[in-house]
Amino acid sequence: xxxxxxxxxxxxxxxxxxxxxxxxxxxxxxxxxxxxxxxxxxxxxxxxxxxxxxxxxxxxxxxxxxxxxxxxxxxxxxxxxxxxxxxxxxxxxxxxxxxxxxxxxxxxxxxxxxxxxxxxxxxxxxxxxxxxxxxxx
Ligand SMILES: O=c1ccn([C@H]2C[C@H](O)[C@@H](CO)O2)c(=O)[nH]1
Ligand SMILES: [Zn+2]
Numbered sequence: 001x002x003x004x005x006x007x008x009x010x011x012x013x014x015x016x017x018x019x020x021x022x023x024x025x026x027x028x029x030x031x032x033x034x035x036x037x038x039x040x041x042x043x044x045x046x047x048x049x050x051x052x053x054x055x056x057x058x059x060x061x062x063x064x065x066x067x068x069x070x071x072x073x074x075x076x077x078x079x080x081x082x083x084x085x086x087x088x089x090x091x092x093x094x095x096x097x098x099x100x101x102x103x104x105x106x107x108x109x110x111x112x113x114x115x116x117x118x119x120x121x122x123x124x125x126x127x128x129x130x131x132x133x134x135x136x137x
Contacts, residue, residue, distance in 0.1 A: 013039035082113035
């Protein structure tokens with residue numbers, strides 16, 4: 001699947017957003033190794049901190065169905081420039097994806113920023129950091 005199609009899938013996913021508080025719908029489309037697209041939207045809550053972003057929704061859907069290897073991610077929202085994932089999502093993306101995996105950040109006007117997982121979260125805390133500590137025990 002090409003990046004244009006993946007960004008279109010993110011736009012479709014955005015239509016499902018549940019955003020009564022921010023009124024700021026976001027869509028994500030996560031392409032798995034086996035070519036399947038996992039869609040995600042943001043899902044808000046009256047307890048604001050319970051809100052789940054579009055990106056994490058897509059990852060949690062895939063992982064909960066046993067899929068943990070991914071090829072690309074597209075995210076879109078109605079931002080002036082390409083949308084910028086929050087810190088929590090950057091950490092979740094870093095958990096499941098190689099640093100070199102492409103991420104397409106876009107908006108409704110069609111601006112596109114092609115970046116990578118490593119660029120989104122330089123110096124991410126990873127499972128390697130945990131295993132170092134475990135080896136010392
Ligand atoms: O990349 C982003 C940025 C924001 N949001 C959501 C969280 C909240 O519902 C709304 C406003 O922050 O947008 C996402 O889903 N993804
Ligand atoms: Zn987020």
